[in-house]
Amino acid sequence: MNYIPQAENCMKKGGRIETIDIAKGLGILFVVWSHAKGPFTPYMYQFHMPLFFLISGFLFNSRNTPAQFLGKKVRSLYIPFVFWNLCSLLITTALHIQEFSDIHLVKKILKIILTLDKDGKFMGATWFLGALFVVSVVYKLMDYYMPSVKGKSIFLVILFGCVAATGFSINFPYLLSRTLILSFYFAIGRAAKEYKEVIYVYHSGILVCFSIILFAIIGHYNAINMAKNTYTYPFLFAIGALLASYVVIYVSEILQKRTIWIKKALIVMGENSISIVIWQFVVFWIIEAVQFKLFGIPFVQLFENYPPYKTTNGWWIVYLIVGAVASMLIGEIISAVKQGIGRVTKKILMKPYKM
Known part of the structure; x- marks a missing residue:
């Protein structure tokens, strides 16, 4: 029997979607878990960042104008990224924890402002904010100015798939290859929202079990390092990340129907994922x-x-x-x-x- 969640039952006060908050909670749990080098960390590295970009694409608002969209993303992503990285960089430099020449320091500041760098010693995970800001704004501009035709989101998936293929093939400076690859999952998340009714037709526990088994096999044989842009099998990474993200969403939908402490804990983590x-x-x-x-x-x-x-x-x-x-x-x-x-x-x- 297919498990088809009802969107209206997943909403809570403030217009947030509980299923999405649970998925974000699981995602940020996996992020901290892998940074803490817990068990199965190599597997988690193969999907936790694609999961967040996919969720962000699912939450994409096509009704806002580019100016409205940009203003929101500047407040929620760009300003936190720039402000805290600049604070960390300047404080650690003043305390001589990091040593830079005046020219190098100015270059570091400019790179942070352009989202091309971050203060890795204390704010290493914030690269996600800068990358998501760039991807979401670029996607918004393309979605807004392209003609409104049927299947546009699918076309954008194909387009960003080509962008991701370029990222896999070329190791661009400033970790831009990683951003190009993750843009593909943002586009998939947007398309998944548009075609969710079609997807739910095939939404089942059997498919989830198959996805878990296939991801486990892929994760066993495929070593990755997104920071260094190295992948044993890039295509398998792309597929494996989708499979694992699908499993996380499915589990989140099941947890949303339950009244248990882990659900509440994950929702809190999902709501506070940026702070984490x-x-x-x-x-x-x-x-x-x-x-x-x-x-x-x-x-x-x-x-x-x-x-x-x-x-x-x-x-x-x-x-x-x-x-x-x-x-x-x-x-x-x-x-x-x-x-x-x-x-x-x-x-x-x-x-x-x-x-």
């Missing part, structure tokens, strides 16, 4: 400092080792849990501070008019 992306490595450094203290390692060596430091004997679980939870707390604190500043500023600005 931004702050997970900062938290990792704190855990690493604790490890250095426990193992008697001189703190002068702390910034010579890229986190995590020690993940055996269950330490990866500490990195996973603390990395996710503390990142969300940091995000909540910053949000509360911003709201407080906003209220104070509003009162100050409005005070003259109340006199």
